[in-house]
Amino acid sequence: MTIFQSPFDDVALRDISITERVFEGLRDRPSEVVLTDGPTGRTITAAQFIDQVESLAGGLTARGFGAGHTIALMAPNCPEYCVIFHAVAFAGGTITTINPTYTASEIRHQLQDSRAEFLITVPMFLDTAREALPGTNVTDIATIGKADNTLELSDLMEEPLSAQVLVDLDHHTVVLPYSSGTTGLPKGVMLSHRNLVVNVDQIIAGADFERGEVAAAFLPFFHIYGMTVLMNLHLAGGGGLVTLPRFDLEMFLRISQDYKSKRMWIVPPVALALAKHPMVDQFDLSALQQVFTGAAPLGADLSNAVGARLNCVSLQGYGMTELSPVSHLSPMGSAIPGASGLAAPNVLCRIVDIETGQDLDTGAEGELWIKGPNVMQGYLNNAKATAETIVEDGWLRTGDIAVIDPDGQMFIVDRLKELIKYKGFQVAPAELEATLVAMDGITDAAVIDLPDPEAGESPMAFIVRTENGPDADTIKAHLAKTLSSYKQVHRIDFVTEIPKSASGKILRRFLRDKIKAEG
Secondary structure (H helix, E strand, C coil): CCCECCCCCCCCCCCCCHHHHHHHCCCCCCCCEEEEECCCCCEEEHHHHHHHHHHHHHHHHHCCCCCCCEEEEECCCCHHHHHHHHHHHHCCCEEEECCCCCCHHHHHHHHHHHCCCEEEECHHHHHHHHHHCCCCCCCEEEECCCCCCCEEHHHHCCCCCCCCCCCCCCCCEEECCEECCCCCCCEEEEEEHHHHHHHHHHHHHHCCCCCCCEEEECCCCCCHHHHHHHHHHHHHCCCEEEECCCCCHHHHHHHHHHCCCCEEEECHHHHHHHHHCHHHHHCCCCCCCEEEECCCCCCHHHHHHHHHHHCCEEEECEECHHHCCEEEECCHHHCCCCCCEEECCCCEEEEECCCCCCECCCCCCEEEEEECCCCCCEECCCHHHHHHHEECCCEEEEEEEEEECCCCCEEEEEEHHHCEEECCEEECHHHHHHHHHCCCCEEEEEEEEEEECCCEEEEEEEEEECCCCCCHHHHHHHHHHHCCHHHCCCEEEECCCCCECCCCCECHHHHHHHHHHCC
16 A cells, blocks of 8 residues: 655644634633624624633523534624634534525525524525525524524523533534535535644644734635634634635735735635736735635646735645545645645545556556545435545545655646546546636636547536637637647637636536536
8 A cells, every 4th residue: 555644743633622722722812803804894802702602602502502402504704603613612512504605495405414403694694594494403593693583693692601511522523514516415524623623733734824814714614614724723823814704806905915914815716816807916915925725726827827926925735625624735835836735744645546446656646545633524414425435444535636746745637527538538627727727818717528429528618708818719729739639628618707616616517507408
């Protein structure tokens, strides 16, 4: 068996809950503002945060929603989101985080699958939330803010809990985010306190996180990227956050300027904006040292363009909900354009041949397998999917095709399920997309497979371009000069936007459905 070791020293496995870990990063700075609501300017200090978490944990327990119970949270990013998350954890409960843009049927599926008994949302989504309740175990709803005939968050505050309710740190599921997946209904990912705590410590050690870092937090907290890398990392690591309910480029840039942010946590669509949008030049981002991209692969050309324009290091990491989420990251001094970084502390990797199941050596392409204390417990109510994903003594199959070079740098080639088979050759959509967005006049791109009676499958591109962007013939001519003959796109459709998940991943199934609908 060929195992790739992390170059970092292991971090200690702490016997504390995720909320106790966050409190560690807050208790020595009680008067420091740690959370600011971007749109309104409301602030919460470290001491206020601890008080609110303990009071809400006490109130939830008094109402029967404490230890052993699941609470659903469906809200955009705001300071109260962090309070609710940690109050549930502190009370020994489980929290399931719901995408606030979900339809009633999507919400109902998650409420039913997670067996949630209480739902907290915001007034804007209250009608949809109520529509979702029939057939679920939810007995009541509370809102962050005022709403008629509805409990408010302030109504839930009672005598504070003074200590973490005892839980099994390895086996109690503290949070149930739902993975988007490319097919079928989303699956509940069971993450323990141990998973969340160790991943915070892995990131702090591997990404050179420093006390005092303040970031604009637009990555949704309901998604594991925003949950761990923004909410928990910044609070536990001595930093702060300015929350944004949705991505707004101007506000994002203004916050980064005004708070002299050293680091931006972003996704590829934002990297495109940072590289190409004229608004960027209106802001002073001279304090910026690093732009970290995650959730989807970022091509070397676009990564270099971001770094050059902002005069900082542009790098990326790798992770997935099932990994809490970070398994690979790039320290400042070892960032390689296009690479997803080095294995985080405590993380082991394998590259496995997708045809034979044999381990592969340095430089070979195969499926990336991960092992470490950040690997999930499994999928809720889905033993079959768990057994297919976690195999052979705890190794997690990522479903991503990767290469690890002699220096330990890992490069994602593409999703295993998304590889296009053209006349027997494997074509990676990510490679084509990176080449396309590097062209002047193209602001975004997505590539899918088209059924082809002769070749099996052929690549098709959806392209978003500027007013004076290149036409189809120009694009095809560029690809012909840049990539192998079997990697050429056979059809180009120009669109106004590429459908993406909240974490920035391309929703290729929507594009495939569009083509099917057209016949």
